[in-house]
Amino acid sequence: MNDPTALSKADIEVLAGRYIDGCATADEVARLEQALAVDAAARRAFLELCNLDSALEHRATSFSGPISPLSVVGRGGRRLPGALAGVASLAVVAAVAWWLSAGGRRPHTTHYDDRSLPVVTVATIHGGDDVDDGRPISPTTLRAGASVAIRSGSGADVDLLDDAVYGVSSSDEGALFGGSVLARLAGSAAQYAVTASNLRITDVGTSFRVERIDEEHLAVTVLDGTAEVQSRVRRPRCFWSFDDLDPVMAPTISLDAVRSLPVDLGAGVAAVEGIVGAGALRFDNTSEAVAIIDGGLGEKVGEGTLSMREGISLEALFVSGWSGGAGDYDELYRKEDGNCRVLLSFQNDGVSHAAFSEPRVPPGPCLSFGLHLAGIGYRELDMPLDGEDGRPTVAALTDGQVHHVVASYDSFSGRKSIAIDGVKRFEHVVPLGRLVLCGGPQRATIGNHLGIEPFSGVIDEVAIYDFALTTEEIAEHFRRASRGERYFEVESPGPFVPWRAIDRLVGGQTRVFNQRTAEAR
Structure with missing residues (x-):
């Protein structure tokens, strides 16, 4: 028989919100008190809404006796009097027990740095309606x-x-999502380029126009001088195979194969036999289980090797021992430049950071891909690990087997997605043309964040791209990794060149190109 006093979580949210805001009626207060007195789940929901993080943080480390009702506070520091303070105290005790059973990893404010760090200035804007002439602008879409x-x-x-x-x-490049632009360079020393997905038009000291004809094609017209049309070399900006690690020598540094960015290994990381190639990293789920990327930084957000703009892909192979439990975070990759962060991590933080989730998903274990997009802010694509609609479960990803993950975002389509084992499992589409805001002064990490989100298991073949991998590329990378091969053919020694010249136009010439294949029409 159903308990007539029982309230759903939605009811708790409504009543608790009204009470904390000071507008609950006497009858509503009585209903809330009665429900909290008999229902542990209701107390947990009430605790979340009362935002008792600071009280929990203190009592999780120093709790040694009963909690006084007078010490329990609601939103904005308001004390909860009477019976509600008592049941909230019970909620605190229950939550402390939950926190301890989850291994002491309750989410708290240090998981996210909400500062707005200085962002690089890339241009000044002139003309238009209601625009301050000469106003400096950071990376943005106009x-x-x-x-x-x-x-x-x-x-x-x-x-x-x-x-x-x-x-x-x-400061020397832009991305064309629609319409057309005309670029005029002030002198022979000036440089500028216009990109469109897999195509780039660059010029030195002359003028050119780029016009989007349809979703696939661009017309390039050189008005004066010479312009070079380039095709993207679809290789990562950074790639750590960890094959330079010798387990016998107990190494502590591994180098990025593209730009030689070193990764410094913490005491909780050991070199082991590679999933692909000779080496990989095993993380022991402790605070010292971290690989710190030592370099690629910039003074401001938007600067440095690890700054991406039009797109990004994070790729790795892993064997996970994640618990999936409440409050447990396992990081694959993270760079925390204030709220302009990039992350790929396993999470189960309830509703603590639900405002970041886009689209909104039910609380529970998820694989999260977080990005800050200009004009939108920081959002996370939280893929529920629920086994629904082709998504994997926690058990499927922690089965002791090797898995392949790619998280990617493409500003030219607005698609943000997560693929597992060569197949796209979850995606969300944002408005066209939103640039990524990332990079800056903070060091990136593999396998941990601030010592409180350690990975448990093995990570190998970590690649970071400044563009979105295609569905076909993701499937091919998975097939190659399954055969014990690199994601891509290894390039010959020498400096990496991200763009390759495919054509050259002179003044008076116009030519149409496919932005994805870079072929002339």
Whole structure:
């Protein structure tokens, strides 16, 4: 028989919210008190809504006796009087027990740095409606409803034409999402490039126009001088195979194979036989289980080797021993430049950070891919590990077997997705043209964050790309890894070149290119 006093979590949220805000009726207060007195689940829900993190943080480390009702506070520091304070005290005790049973890893404020760090200035903006002439701008996407121009940090004047949608991504480059732009370079020393997915048009000291004809094609017109059309070399910006580690020598440093960024290994990380190749890293789930990427930094957000703009992909092989329990975080990769962070991690933090989740998903264990997008802010794609709609379960990803993960975002389509074992499992689409804001002064880590989110298991073949891998590439990388091969063919020794010249146009020439294949039409 159903208990007539029982309330659903939704009821608790409504009543607790009204009480804490001071607008609950006497009858509503009585119903809430009665439900909390008899229902442990209701007390837990009430605890979350009362935001008792600080009280829990203190009592989880020093609790040695009964908690006084007078010490229990609600939102904004308001004390909860009478019976509600008593049942809230019971909720605190219950939550402390939950915290201890979860291994002492209750989410708290140090999981997220909410500071807004300085962002690099890339251009000044001129003209248009209600625009301050000469105003400096950080990486952003402009939509030209009127005549708008920018002066890039490199000295190029760029006019936005035909209702252009244009991402001002760096001091010497922009991304065309719609319409057309005209770039005029002030002198022979000035440089500027316009990108569109897999295509890049670059010029030195002349002028050119790029026009988007449809979703796939661009027309490039050189007005003066010479412009070079380039195709993206689809290789990672950074790649750690960990094959330079010798388990016998107990190494502490591994080098990125592309740009030689070193990774410093903590005491909780050991070199082991590779999933692919000779080496991999085993993380022992302790505070010292961390691999710190020592380099690739910038003074401001938007600077440094680990700064991405038009897209990003994070790729790795792993064997996970994650518990999946409440409050347990296992990081694969994280770079925490204030709220301009990038992360890929296993999480189960209830509703503690639900505001970050987009789209919203039910509380529970998930694989989270977090990014800060200009004009949107920081959001996480939280893939529920529930076995529904092709998504894996916690058990499926912690079965002792090797798994392949790719988290990617593409500003040219707006797609943010997570793929497991070569197949896309979860995605969300944001408005076209949102640039990534990341990079900056904080060091990135593999396998941990601040010593409180340690990975349990093995990680290998970590790759970071400044573009979104395609569905076909992800499937091929998984097939190659399953055969014990690298994701891609190893390049010959020498400096990595991210773009390859495919054509050259001179003044008066116009040519149409496919932005994805880079083929001329």
